[in-house]
Amino acid sequence: MTSVSTATPTPRAPALWGLLFVLAGNMLLDALEVSVALVALPSIGDDLHLAPPQAQWVVSGFAAGFGGLLLFGGRLVALLGRRPVYLAALAVFAAASLAGALADDGYVLVASRVVKGFCAALTAPTGMAIIASVFPEGRARSRAVAVYSLFGAGGFSAGLLLSGALTEVSWRWAFAFPAPVALLLFAAGLRLIPRDGPAPDGPDAVGAKAGGKAPGRYNTASALCLTGAVLALVYAVTTVPGAGWGAPRTLGAFALAAVLAAVFVRRETTGGHPLVRLDLLxxxxxxxxxxxxxxxxxxxxxxxxxxxxxxxxxxxxxxxxxxxxxxxxxxxxxxxxxxxxxxxxxxxxxxxxxxxxxxxxxxxxxxxxxxxxxxxxxxxxxxxxxxxxxxxxxxxxxxxxxxxxxxxxxxxxxxxxxxxxxxxxxxxxxxxxxxxxxxxxxxxxxxxxxxxxxxxxxxxxxxxxxxxxxxxxxx
CATH class of the missing domain: 1.20.1250.20 (MFS general substrate transporter like domains)
Incomplete structure (x- = not known):
């Protein structure tokens, strides 16, 4: 089988550290998204008239989008290449930030959070892969990984402070400020993120063919089943205290989550292009x-x-x-x-x-x-x-x-x-x-x-x- 080379041209030293600024800055944005929402949650609930079980979707929606679509994000990167996926995720992240900041009801706000979680699922692991591909092995790569990790670890704390300060004015500013930052990183990334091709066939890109159209190689159905199962389970959990275990909507949500999870497992174990090989379990x-x-x-x-x-x-x-x-x-x-x-x-x-x-x-x-x-x-x-x-x-x-x-x-x-x-x-x-x-x-x-x-x-x-x-x- 013919494979596409994944060789990535190495930028010059100044561009390397500019690239690291882009990757680490985006990692900071991904990391602070949860803490930004947590501190602003009471203000969001008051403004949009949401009780805690409804307002919490602002936090869990981001986590569900991130976790439910992380494996699918790896597949997209393997098939389409790191650069186009990373840049597209930055642009969509900026748009979703503005949509969330302008939302007048909880549904739009939660939808924007799920989308931002998916964007984080595309960029967070891909940033480390880009570092590994362009920074020379040894001291330079170690320093780059250290900076990247430091920004990720510090993002949660930064989100607490920024959200605390901005929510004093309006929670909407806490949700809007990532948009211009993401656009700035996008503009810099256009110049600095090196071009690369799709990954060759391997465990992270099962079924990918150079220029081919292998049916189902994206395995979108599995990704939607996993994400849908998580969202249904979160909904079921939030309904139990108010409606009870035996309420039709509670039972229906649990049943939907179970069915979607079963379909996901079956597709992953019997399909030709699994997102993850479950023998790891x-x-x-x-x-x-x-x-x-x-x-x-x-x-x-x-x-x-x-x-x-x-x-x-x-x-x-x-x-x-x-x-x-x-x-x-x-x-x-x-x-x-x-x-x-x-x-x-x-x-x-x-x-x-x-x-x-x-x-x-x-x-x-x-x-x-x-x-x-x-x-x-x-x-x-x-x-x-x-x-x-x-x-x-x-x-x-x-x-x-x-x-x-x-x-x-x-x-x-x-x-x-x-x-x-x-x-x-x-x-x-x-x-x-x-x-x-x-x-x-x-x-x-x-x-x-x-x-x-x-x-x-x-x-x-x-x-x-x-x-x-x-x-x-x-x-």
């Missing part, structure tokens, strides 16, 4: 890492959602005060991003994951459950945020390293895609459930968040058990 360390990271990310965002509603609606804090209050939970990861790999190598991923998974539910348990308005930051909020921040410093990079180390050489990209999908889907589902329970009081939401954190701890403790037999490598 036989790798226990990968599955344990994906579920554990999903539990940590989901419980963390669930906590921040509950705390945002509590601090702004009941305690009377401003959006900026709320964003500043959350910094101890997010800033430590950004400050240690450059050293996280060395820390994991020094102590081993399994031990760091267990320590982080223990710190998170302890922090959740310390947060006040009575929803009282007289909140002391030093005693009621700060201890929780410090423990959650420690959990991410200890565990998050270790999770990814453990996940990708559990698969044979050549399949790390597949494993990383599956892992990142689980991380985003955990965020979508737990935030939805926490918001659905919140109208009856913070206590039930926090109990759920703590239970999810304890589930992650149980998975982490399983990883500490000595292995009785060497795992047989997959063919």
């Amino acid at each position: 036989a790798r226990e360390p990968l599955v344990r890492s994906a579920l554990g990271a999903g539990a940590l990310n989901g419980s963390y965002l669930g906590l921040l959602l509950v705390s945002t509603l509590h601090l702004q609606q009941r305690a009377g804090w401003s959006p900026l005060e709320t964003g500043l209050a959350f910094l101890p939970a997010s800033a430590p990861l950004a400050l240690t991003a450059l050293y996280s790999g060395r820390i994991a190598a020094r102590f081993g991923p399994a031990r760091l994951i267990a320590a982080g998974a223990a710190a998170a539910p302890l922090g959740y348990a310390l947060y006040p459950r009575d929803g009282r308005p007289d909140v002391s930051y030093a005693t009621d909020v700060l201890p929780t945020m410090l423990l959650v921040g420690a959990a991410f410093v200890l565990a998050f990079t270790a999770f990814h390293l453990q996940a990708t180390a559990a698969v044979p050489d050549g399949r790390q990209a597949e494993a990383s895609g599956l892992y990142q999908t689980a991380v985003q889907l955990g965020a979508a589902l737990v935030t939805a459930a926490a918001a659905a329970l919140y109208p009856s009081g913070p206590a039930r939401s926090l109990l759920l968040v703590t239970a999810v954190g304890l589930f992650g701890l149980l998975l982490a403790l399983r990883g500490l058990r000595p292995r009785r037999a060497a795992h047989r490598a997959a063919p």
Whole structure:
């Protein structure tokens, strides 16, 4: 079979660092999208007359678009090339930002968030691939990866501050400001992102043919089934507290999610062009890492959602005060991003994951459950945020390293895609459930968040058990 060369011309040194500015700047935008929405959520709910179970879609919609379409995004990049997909995603991201900022009802706003999640699914992993293809191996590439990772880790904290400040004026500014930034990055990317061809046939581009028209090679149906299953499940979760488990719409949403998930699995196991080969699920360390990271990310965002509603609606804090209050939970990861790999190598991923998974539910348990308005930051909020921040410093990079180390050489990209999908889907589902329970009081939401954190701890403790037999490598 004839394959297309993927050789990418290497730009000169000044252009290389300009390219890194584009890639890292976009990674910053992708990372701050969730925190921007969290801090602005009470203001959005008040303005658009949305209760917490409806307003939470602004957070879970982005995560569902990101996680549900991440594998499909990898296929698009493999078949169409990195440059055109990356640039198109930047342009659509800018348009969706403006649409969300101008939205007058929740449906338009949520739709824009799902679209932005898909754009992030296209650009976040592709940026690292571009760095690997154009930066010379060695010190230059290491520095580029470090800068890229630092911007990604710092994006969440930046979003807290920007959203807190802008939401003081209007939540719409918090959603609009990424648009001109994305357009600036698009203009620079037109000049700096090198041209490349579609990927040759391989595990990340099954069925791709040079110039060919292999039927179903995009596998759009699988992507739509997975995303639809996630959205249906989120909807079902949000209806349970109000309508009950036996309500027709609840049962219908759960049934739709199950049917779409079953169709996705069948297509992936029997079709000729799967988005991901599901035999990876036989790798226990990968599955344990994906579920554990999903539990940590989901419980963390669930906590921040509950705390945002509590601090702004009941305690009377401003959006900026709320964003500043959350910094101890997010800033430590950004400050240690450059050293996280060395820390994991020094102590081993399994031990760091267990320590982080223990710190998170302890922090959740310390947060006040009575929803009282007289909140002391030093005693009621700060201890929780410090423990959650420690959990991410200890565990998050270790999770990814453990996940990708559990698969044979050549399949790390597949494993990383599956892992990142689980991380985003955990965020979508737990935030939805926490918001659905919140109208009856913070206590039930926090109990759920703590239970999810304890589930992650149980998975982490399983990883500490000595292995009785060497795992047989997959063919």
